[in-house]
Structures are given as C-alpha cells and as structure tokens.
Amino acid sequence: MKYLAFAAGLVGASAALAETPQLTVYTYDSFVSDWGPGPQIEKAFETECGCDLKFVGMGDGAALLARLKLEGARSEADVVLGLDTSLIAAAKETGLFAGSDVEADYTLPIEWRDDVFAPYDWGYFAFVHDKDLQAPGNFRALAESDLKIVIQDPRSSTPGLGLLMWVKAAYGDEAETIWQGLANNVVTVTKGWSEAYGLFLEGEADMVLSYTTSPAYHLIAEEDDSKTAAAFDEGHYLQVEVVGKLAGSDQPDLADRFIAFMVSDTAQSILPTTNWMYPAVMPEAGLPSGFDTLIAPEKALLLPNEDIPTVRDEALQEWLGALSQ
Template identity: 50%
Template sequence: MKPILFAAALITTGGMAQSQTLTVIAPDYFGSEWGPGPAIKDGFEARCGTCTLEFRTGDVLPRLMLEGDRLEGDVVIGLSTDTTLRARDTGLFAPHGQPLDALTLPIDWDDETFLPFNWGYNAWVYDKTRVENPPTSFAELIEREDISLVWQDPRSSGAGLALLLWVDQLYGEDAADVWAALSERTVTVTAGWSEAYGLFTEGEADMVLSYATSPAYHIVAEDDDSKAAAIFDEGHYLTAEVAGILTGAENPELATDFMAYILSAEFQDMIAYGNWSYPSALPRQDWPEVMRDLPFPDTPIHYDEAKAEERRDPALDLWLQGMTR
C-alpha cells in the first residue's frame, strides 16, 4: 500500500479506532523488551490516534489449537510457514486484504490469509576464535569431528523444525545417518533457541543452529564481529513468519490497518533491527548496511506448508532413529 493511501486509510478509520484496543497474539520474544513489539506498539499507536495495541504473548500455535473459536484477539503474529497449515485448518483466520506486490521474499507468495512480515535462512553460526576453517557444506559438517554443536529440538522449537526439514530435503530416507553423525558431536539439544544460543555464547559449543542474520546483532549491539554464519554450498532452509486476522476479531477495521502497517517501511525497518531478520517488504538495497554486508546464501531450500506438514512426522521418525543409535 502506498504511504499516502495508508495514511488516508488510517484517517478514514480514525473515528472507529477511538479508544479501541487491538489485541495481537504473539510469541514471547515478540512482546519482550528486547523484541520488536514495543517499537511496533509505539509506531502503530502513533498512527491510529487514541487506540491501544496490546500483546498477548505465549506459544501461539498451541493456543490456537487449544482455545479454538474461544480465542480472544484480533491479529495473530509470529506463526512460521512450517506450521501455517495447522493454523489455517482451524478455520480461525479471515483474508488479510493486503496487496502482495511489495513483498521481496525469494519465493513466490500468493497467500490471501497469511501475510509475511519477515523471513530468514537457518544457518550454523560459529565463533571465529574457535573455528578457523568453518565447513562450507552440510556434507562437510557431517564429516567434521573437530566441531562441537548445540541445536534445538524439532518437537519444541521452530528453528529445530526448520533443521529437521532442511536435512529431510537434502538427505531424504538417509537422514537417520545424518542425525547419528551429528549426535556424536552434539553437546546438547535444547527445547528452544534462547537456551541453545546462550550456551554457544558462553563457549559451550563451537557452532549453534541459528540464522544467517544472527551475527548482525553482535556487530551492532556488542561491537563484536567474532560470530559468523557458515554458508553451505547445498543451500539453506528458508522460513517466513506471518500474521493473520482472526475471524472473531472484535476490531476488524483496526486489524486491517495493522496488516497494512506491516507492509510500511517503518514497520519493516523495526523488524530488521528488532527481530534481526530479513524484512519481507523491503528490497535488499534498503536493508540495514550491516545486514547487506553479511554473507548471503545463494540457494533457498523451502517446503511449502503442505509439504512441511506431510514430511514432519516421517522426518521426526528418522530423527529419533538417528539420535538413539
């Protein structure tokens, strides 16, 4: 949506937005003081006048599945493309109503229900002071016995699920052998990303499963360029995070305004720095310089939501086989 048209839309709905509250259901990280939520809240409230944006945080998909049509909220944000089919099948979402021509993801996007607000490549991040010659392929990582790893459980972590599907796409029915090899050099498998990354930064492992953009945080926030993402020849798994409007939204007009706000340059800039991920509606030349300068994977590896759902359980079976050898 053009900036002028977006502003006009907000002015038009300004009367309806008086004293209204937009409730956004989001993951814990999103609404935390170090996440993008606080800046987004300030930015949206400044545009909509006297309305209020409130985050209800927690595990988004389990809440959708558990509460169903009893779920109270207007917008859901933070679902991964690896789990959107389960969310879609709840029947709880309405069309987002936004044009998609501004999107800049490296995959085609024609979804009228879920709107991507960021995307990223999963990557193994290493400490340059510990790993002088990082692997340049997944095949090499499997063979390297001199590198210790920490990563996330695919049953409880979005990053872990992405790794599961990454290996599934590369190795198929041979994936159990991959997991067996990786397990021999794995310090631990954690429930979530924060725990794994914390162990890595504390020096407990040489490499951690994270994102290709993770080093940007260290460069900007800590003036530390000792972290880097290993870029693999085979390509990297791509996931996007999305937002959607609930069919039972108490303030559907305000929810629609928020979806338009997602595509604004202001929101997209907040995502780049607040979420340390690639913005979904900014061309690469408009990304922060630190993000443009990072090594960038050439080949996206991606499952659409149907394939991700189809392969999840078989891939988990192979993971369990490999990890228990």
C-alpha cells in the same frame, strides 16, 4: 465539591479508557523482549491507531500454534504474529484464521501468494559460530567433526522445525542417516531460540542453529565482528515469518489495520535491527550498514507448504529416533 469533581473525573477517565479499542496479538517471546521489535512496533502503531496494542509472548513460533489449537475459538487473540512457512498449512487446517487482503510490494526471494497470511520478514537458517572456528561446509562434514552444536526442539520452535525441513529438503530419504551422524554433535535441545543462542554465547557449544542474519546483531548492536554463519553447500532453508487474523476476533478491522501496518515502511524499517531478519518489503532507506557483510546462500531450499505436514511427521520420527539412541 472537590470530591464530586474528583469522582466525575475518574468516571470520565474510565469511560475514555473503555472506549479505547484493544488489539491482542500473540507472538513469540523474543519479539516482545526489550531488545526485540515489539516495544517500537507497539509505540508506532498505537500512535497511528488510537488503540491499545497488547502483545502476548508465548515461547517460540511452534508453541504459538499449539496454544491456538488448545484455545480454539475461545482464544482472546485477534492476531497471531510469528508463524512461518513450515506452519502455514497446519495453521489453516485449524479453521481459526480469517482471510486477509493486504497487498504489498514484497521483496522476498520467492513469489508470495496467500490469501490468509501476510509475510513481514524472512531469513535463512544457518549455524552461527566464532570466526576463528574452522567450520564445516555441509551436514555430512558437521557429523564427521567433533564440534558441539545447540539446536531447538521442532515441536516448540520454528527454527527447530526449520532444521528438520532443511535436512529433509537437502537429503530426502538419506535424512535419517544424516541425523544418526549428527546425534553425537548435539549438546542439548532447547525449547526455543533464545535459550539455545544464550547457551552458545556462554560457550556451551561451538555452533548454534540460528540465521545467516544473526551476526549482524553482534556487528551493529555490539560492534563485535567475531561471529559469522557457516555456508553449507547443500543450500540453506528459507524461512518466511507471517502474520494472520483470527476469525473469532472482535476487532477485525483493527486487526486488518495492524497487518497492513506490519508491511508498511515504518514497521519494515524497524525489523532489520530489532528482529534481525530481512524485511519482507524493502524499506525506502534500504538495509542498514552491516547486512552487506553477511553470507549469501547460493541455493535456497523450501518445501511446498502443502507437503510439510506429511514431511514433518516423517522427519520428526527420524529426528527422535536418532537422538534417542
């Protein structure tokens, strides 16, 4: 009888497990790291939804889109979290995303209007360095210096692509000349942000392509105020990270609930000190202490989404040509 009761218990547990809906979210590696927002977001959302939230990390933001293009309508993903303003147009061209009607009181530096993607955080690209470094004030000065920098590959990384857009937005037709000047400063090009930042922390470069908010991590999490971001007088390129639902999702309602959760006060309060970006919706408690010490770019640069595919192709060829010489 004990064996029968035990077997019945297993059947009951299996049935309960089978009834638990699963939501699969593709995202970038740093989001699901132990120190990233993934673990806290997963715990908070599962408490609310009674579901199994499964994060799948795969490289950086640009790698996400490449994976989706490869999988097509066969993708197991219900939601993709981690594309950004430089990839929105290309993502929509795939026809893989469904509309989203999530509304929120966004506190972005730009007006947000998009019926497919919802923003969850934002920041400015910048070169991070030690405070004792005499940092350049623009790309021309950086190119004229002997400083060594680590950057990310624009074909796999959203910061890497953001850097191409930054140079293009600031210099237009002169971008190729800027890259020719910067080529000697580049120590290496990494696949993603984590690798690049790690090399910088190991002392392999003087500066690393990251965000104006990156020093907040060292200040708040490590009580280390030795890092800062260089303020460039051309302005800094804006990145808005977004979340979207796949048209082929077999959990469309749950996907909508997750997207709405990502702009809720619960999730937005988690992001500043785990993803180290500005929240898309200001939390009721405001920003954590330490964010007030960050540089504030005087000029925000952002190319129109519809122009980026064309600009990207041109900028990528300029970048490849300069770094291959």
